[in-house]
Amino acid sequence: MKFTHATVPTLKEKPAEAEVASHELLLRAGMMRPLAAGIYTLLPLGALALARIEDVVRDEMNAAGACELILPTLQPSDAWEESGRWSAYGPEMMRLADRQGRDFCLAPTAEEVITLTVARIAPSYRDLPLNLYQIQTKFRDETRPRFGLLRGREFRMKDAYSFHADAADLDETYARMYEAYSAMARRCSLEVKVVEAATGLIGGDISHEFMVVSGIGEDVLVFCDSCDYGANAELESHRPSRAIGSPGGAAPEEVHTPDMTTIQDVAAFIGVTPEAVIKCVMYVADGEAVAAFVPGYREVSEPKLAAALRTDDFHPLREDERELFGGLTPGFTGPVGLRGVRVLYDSELAGGQGMVCGANRLDYHLRGVDEGRDFAAEPLADIAAAVAGDLCPRCEGSLGMARGIEIGHIFKLGLKYSEPLKAHFTDADGVSRPMVMGTYGIGTSRILQTVVEQHRDEKGICWPTAVAPLPVELIVLDPGNGSQAEAAARITGGLAERSVQVLTDERSLSPGIKFNDADLVGLPVQVVLGKKLVDGMVDLKIRHTGERRDVAAGDAVGGVIRALEEAP
Numbered sequence: 132m133k134f135t136h137a138t139v140p141t142l143k144e145k146p147a148e149a150e151v152a153s154h155e156l157l158l159r160a161g162m163m164r165p166l167a168a169g170i171y172t173l174l175p176l177g178a179l180a181l182a183r184i185e186d187v188v189r190d191e192m193n194a195a196g197a198c199e200l201i202l203p204t205l206q207p208s209d210a211w212e213e214s215g216r217w218s219a220y221g222p223e224m225m226r227l228a229d230r231q232g233r234d235f236c237l238a239p240t241a242e243e244v245i246t247l248t249v250a251r252i253a254p255s256y257r258d259l260p261l262n263l264y265q266i267q268t269k270f271r272d273e274t275r276p277r278f279g280l281l282r283g284r285e286f287r288m289k290d291a292y293s294f295h296a297d298a299a300d301l302d303e304t305y306a307r308m309y310e311a312y313s314a315m316a317r318r319c320s321l322e323v324k325v326v327e328a329a330t331g332l333i334g335g336d337i338s339h340e341f342m343v344v345s346g347i348g349e350d351v352l353v354f355c356d357s358c359d360y361g362a363n364a365e366l367e368s369h370r371p372s373r374a375i376g377s378p379g380g381a382a383p384e385e386v387h388t389p390d391m392t393t394i395q396d397v398a399a400f401i402g403v404t405p406e407a408v409i410k411c412v413m414y415v416a417d418g419e420a421v422a423a424f425v426p427g428y429r430e431v432s433e434p435k436l437a438a439a440l441r442t443d444d445f446h447p448l449r450e451d452e453r454e455l456f457g458g459l460t461p462g463f464t465g466p467v468g469l470r471g472v473r474v475l476y477d478s479e480l481a482g483g484q485g486m487v488c489g490a491n492r493l494d495y496h497l498r499g500v501d502e503g504r505d506f507a508a509e510p511l512a513d514i515a516a517a518v519a520g521d522l523c524p525r526c527e528g529s530l531g532m533a534r535g536i537e538i539g540h541i542f543k544l545g546l547k548y549s550e551p552l553k554a555h556f557t558d559a560d561g562v563s564r565p566m567v568m569g570t571y572g573i574g575t576s577r578i579l580q581t582v583v584e585q586h587r588d589e590k591g592i593c594w595p596t597a598v599a600p601l602p603v604e605l606i607v608l609d610p611g612n613g614s615q616a617e618a619a620a621r622i623t624g625g626l627a628e629r630s631v632q633v634l635t636d637e638r639s640l641s642p643g644i645k646f647n648d649a650d651l652v653g654l655p656v657q658v659v660l661g662k663k664l665v666d667g668m669v670d671l672k673i674r675h676t677g678e679r680r681d682v683a684a685g686d687a688v689g690g691v692i693r694a695l696e697e698a699p
């Protein structure tokens with residue numbers, strides 16, 4: 132493939148829209164171009180890399196016994212009405228109407244359509260289990276598309292759906308998918324942490340996310356340093372390693388704390404640690420005032436708060452909503468004598484002695500407050516976020532935290548779709564029963580960018596061989612030179628016989644530009660045809676390590692094969 136034919140419009144400068152390194156490199160290396168917010172054209176090299184990744188995914192799915200099909204992307208609303216998700220999905224769903232005014236969506240996922248499809252086939256117990264997958268374009272009307280392919284409005288993913296006679300059978304397929312996903316990540320040279328996650332809009336009982344640890348990740352992961360416990364921060368559980376409270380007193384005592392609204396200021400002024408302060412965070416949930424209390428060294432976990440409040444409709448108190456709290460002042464609100472607002476206490480506050488809290492009076496705090504004597508921490512709920520150093524819920528190890536990019540998510544759905552959509556099978560006794568389901572998604576365009584995020588240096592992309600658009604770039608320094616052109620043709624032909632595809636740069640440009648572009652595009656092995664050819668030598672470079680070696684022109688094909696075996 133010639134560089135010019137492959138349409139590789141490299142850029143010297145960082146494009147203004149690129150917020151993260153991988154986004155910048157995919158644009159600069161001429162692999163993609165934006166069309167609109169969150170919508171991209173993959174140019175030939177980008178499309179080749181995506182195809183390599185999708186080959187890996189397809190290979191592992193087939194090896195795990197799944198079968199590929201193609202589901203419609205344009206889906207009528209009826210199916211979604213039956214599951215209740217036509218309204219539940221909200222504005223993230225791309226909706227449209229046909230000329231008769233019938234409602235459709237551009238699929239964000241396909242649980243409804245696959246469930247209806249299988250329901251109409253009406254399998255018997257002998258046909259089960261089924262595991263069907265597709266690799267398709269999906270749509271999501273993101274409020275804030277960003278980071279290139281990491282959060283787009285149109286993206287590629289592999290989605291699989293399994294159907295079972297009972298939960299035990301689902302467990303087996305689920306375990307096989309877990310293994311397949313781990314293998315896919317490994318083959319794409321991505322190191323993943325698998326964490327327990329919330330099931331969200333997809334629903335079901337249990338789910339696991341496959342996360343690539345990265346500073347630009349949008350999720351926070353909590354994991355144990357000595358066992359395999361890991362969870363998305365939205366549903367982690369932790370045990371505190373610190374004690375709350377301080378030496379108590381006979382009764383609460385008011386302290387004048389003018390303008391001290393932060394936990395640190397109050398703790399330092401009173402002479403206690405933040406562990407002794409009760410933090411109050413004010414929210415408005417379903418139009419009602421809610422005071423959430425957590426230990427002063429922790430933050431409220433909003434996903435956990437949502438679960439405890441049983442609503443997603445809440446936000447931190449705004450200035451214009453202060454009257455909902457009846458004149459209480461943020462920074463000086465505490466549980467003692469608090470009336471007229473809904474309260475929630477983090478479980479860790481139970482039994483706290485010698486605590487400091489807002490006095491429900493401007494510029495005053497209370498010290499020497501005991502839970503049980505001065506207020507009752509009711510209702511208690513797990514609403515605080517973990518902090519580094521908390522103890523693992525399963526062993527005596529310590530919890531750490533990291534940000535992660537979610538590349539895959541698998542779910543045990545149970546009967547969530549098969550019951551409303553009447554996806555039944557006939558069991559061995561001839562009785563019709565709903566099928567137990569699982570669903571398994573992995574984002575292939577997101578993997579594409581994540582691979583670039585994880586494999587790059589200051590010069591450009593360093594593609595792992597397994598998912599590189601092409602394995603080799605051949606740089607012909609003087610395309611007008613007959614012997615260089617002849618050597619290029621011979622090496623390309625020799626590699627083609629070994630099924631190794633080559634990108635050939637024979638542009639009439641300076642060597643510097645061609646070398647820079649080769650490093651930017653980042654194919655695993657570079658072969659340079661230049662002046663050394665007079666002495667029968669070519670220059671070979673391994674992109675990842677930067678290592679160069681001289682190879683006899685006659686052995687260039689063998690040299691490339693050996694270098695590819697060594698490249699990561």
Ligand SMILES: [Zn+2]
Binds near residue numbers: 357
């Ligand atoms: Zn542990």
